[in-house]
Amino acid sequence: MLGLGHVGTTVAVAFACAGLRVHGVDHDASRALAVAAGRLPFDDEEPELTRALADAHASGRLTASTSLDDVRDAGVVLVCVETPTAPAFEALRACCTQLGAVLRRGALVIVEATVAPGTMGAVVRPLIEAASGYTEGVDFLLGHCAERVMPGRLLANLRRMPRVCGGSPAATRRMVALYRAVVEGELDETDWVTAELTKTAENTHRDVAIAFANQLALACERAGADFLAVRALVEKIGDRRVLEAGAGVGGQCMPKDPWLFHAACDPSTPSLVPAARAINEAMPDHVVALVEEALGEAKVALDGARVALLGMSYKPGSAEARRTPSLVVRDRLLSRGVEVRAHDPCVAAFRGDLATVLEGADAAVLLVAHDAYVRLSPADLARPLRSKVLVDARLVFDPAGARAAGLVFRGVGRGR
Numbered sequence: 406m407l408g409l410g411h412v413g414t415t416v417a418v419a420f421a422c423a424g425l426r427v428h429g430v431d432h433d434a435s436r437a438l439a440v441a442a443g444r445l446p447f448d449d450e451e452p453e454l455t456r457a458l459a460d461a462h463a464s465g466r467l468t469a470s471t472s473l474d475d476v477r478d479a480g481v482v483l484v485c486v487e488t489p490t491a492p493a494f495e496a497l498r499a500c501c502t503q504l505g506a507v508l509r510r511g512a513l514v515i516v517e518a519t520v521a522p523g524t525m526g527a528v529v530r531p532l533i534e535a536a537s538g539y540t541e542g543v544d545f546l547l548g549h550c551a552e553r554v555m556p557g558r559l560l561a562n563l564r565r566m567p568r569v570c571g572g573s574p575a576a577t578r579r580m581v582a583l584y585r586a587v588v589e590g591e592l593d594e595t596d597w598v599t600a601e602l603t604k605t606a607e608n609t610h611r612d613v614a615i616a617f618a619n620q621l622a623l624a625c626e627r628a629g630a631d632f633l634a635v636r637a638l639v640e641k642i643g644d645r646r647v648l649e650a651g652a653g654v655g656g657q658c659m660p661k662d663p664w665l666f667h668a669a670c671d672p673s674t675p676s677l678v679p680a681a682r683a684i685n686e687a688m689p690d691h692v693v694a695l696v697e698e699a700l701g702e703a704k705v706a707l708d709g710a711r712v713a714l715l716g717m718s719y720k721p722g723s724a725e726a727r728r729t730p731s732l733v734v735r736d737r738l739l740s741r742g743v744e745v746r747a748h749d750p751c752v753a754a755f756r757g758d759l760a761t762v763l764e765g766a767d768a769a770v771l772l773v774a775h776d777a778y779v780r781l782s783p784a785d786l787a788r789p790l791r792s793k794v795l796v797d798a799r800l801v802f803d804p805a806g807a808r809a810a811g812l813v814f815r816g817v818g819r820g821r
């Protein structure tokens with residue numbers, strides 16, 4: 406296993422727990438050392454993975470180091486390094502070249518990292534062939550099987566999600582036999598580029614659909630209508646579904662994968678991706694504008710105001726708080742002189758006491774619809790606040806109910 410990040414560690418642990426001998430390699434020594442010692446190499450809360458990693462370590466089947474020399478004898482090599490930008494893919498390119506130098510004849514190489522459509526054929530295969538002197542399909546097999554895991558339940562996702570195995574028939578036959586040891590979901594066989602397009606299209610589709618919901622929400626605010634009412638009426642036509650509007654899109658993959666998809670599109674034709682990304686990335690600024698407007702109505706200046714942010718993770722119930730719109734809202738408010746108090750019941754760094762966070766704040770801003778917040782009434786929120794301001798970025802609270810509780814209210818998608 407090359408790359409012991411969130412995904413690589415999970416895959417390594419799953420195979421070791423299934424009885425295979427696994428050696429993980431990461432050029433970040435702290436990650437390799439952590440896995441070699443049976444500890445998670447990152448801070449996130451992954452209770453199931455933590456337990457399984459300790460078991461795999463105890464079994465002696467999972468080892469780790471920083472040297473690619475240690476995979477010289479491997480019959481299967483999985484590649485799970487970071488792939489933030491196409492077509493650069495610096496980590497992936499370096500990894501393919503290093504792997505080519507040590508690859509055993511007859512090995513199966515599987516790229517699990519998410520890549521732009523066309524990357525397997527244009528980047529991965531030539532780099533491994535050049536470094537090894539081997540020919541793909543003759544001396545080694547090459548497949549693509551992107552991961553679909555989500556932070557917070559990495560191991561459970563890996564086991565249950567269906568997977569797309571891309572490659573030649575000889576490669577996909579071996580991939581299906583391998584993955585069957587750890588994946589309960591369906592295993593579909595196809596070619597590289599279909600597998601690459603499928604993975605990048607999944608997250609692009611969602612990002613574009615959320616962007617439409619956000620654009621509809623902004624139009625509702627501008628025109629004086631309510632997003633939820635409009636959406637309910639649109640959805641009366643059986644096959645129309647509008648996703649949730651909100652503070653934006655976050656997480657490790659959603660903001661990046663559409664750009665990988667976009668890299669494969671004809672640059673001379675219009676693309677949805679830049680527009681969708683721009684809409685979703687503008688939502689945190691829109692939330693800040695709503696906070697400023699609501700505080701203004703309550704005669705409180707943004708500079709110097711004390712604001713409680715409720716929800717810092719990328720979605721309800723998740724402990725993943727990297728690259729979230731909530732962090733963007735927090736940073737924008739801090740740069741405008743706001744005293745920010747951030748809370749999240751699921752994220753260790755923000756867990757604190759909700760009552761203390763709200764006590765004496767000028768405004769509460771709901772950014773993630775965690776159960777703990779959805780259960781609150783507008784009166785529960787109004788009571789501890791110093792200035793009675795509520796901004797709801799997740800369409801949880803009824804505007805009339807909030808106003809009846811004495812709150813100045815603004816909400817994404819809530820036209821007045």
Ligand SMILES: NC(=O)c1ccc[n+]([C@@H]2O[C@H](COP(=O)([O-])OP(=O)(O)OC[C@H]3O[C@@H](n4cnc5c(N)ncnc54)[C@H](O)[C@@H]3O)[C@@H](O)[C@H]2O)c1
Pocket residue numbers: 407408409410411412413430431432433436485486487488496497499500503517518519520551552553554555556657658
């Ligand atoms: N994080 C997720 O939830 C998730 C979900 C689905 C798919 N993915 C995809 O999986 C891939 C990996 O994501 P991640 O979150 O695990 O990334 P990560 O950044 O957590 O881990 C990548 C690891 O690879 C290591 N690495 C880089 N180059 C290397 C090399 N040449 N040799 C050895 N190690 C090397 C890095 O040091 C790092 O530890 C990406 O393509 C990502 O898009 C991620």
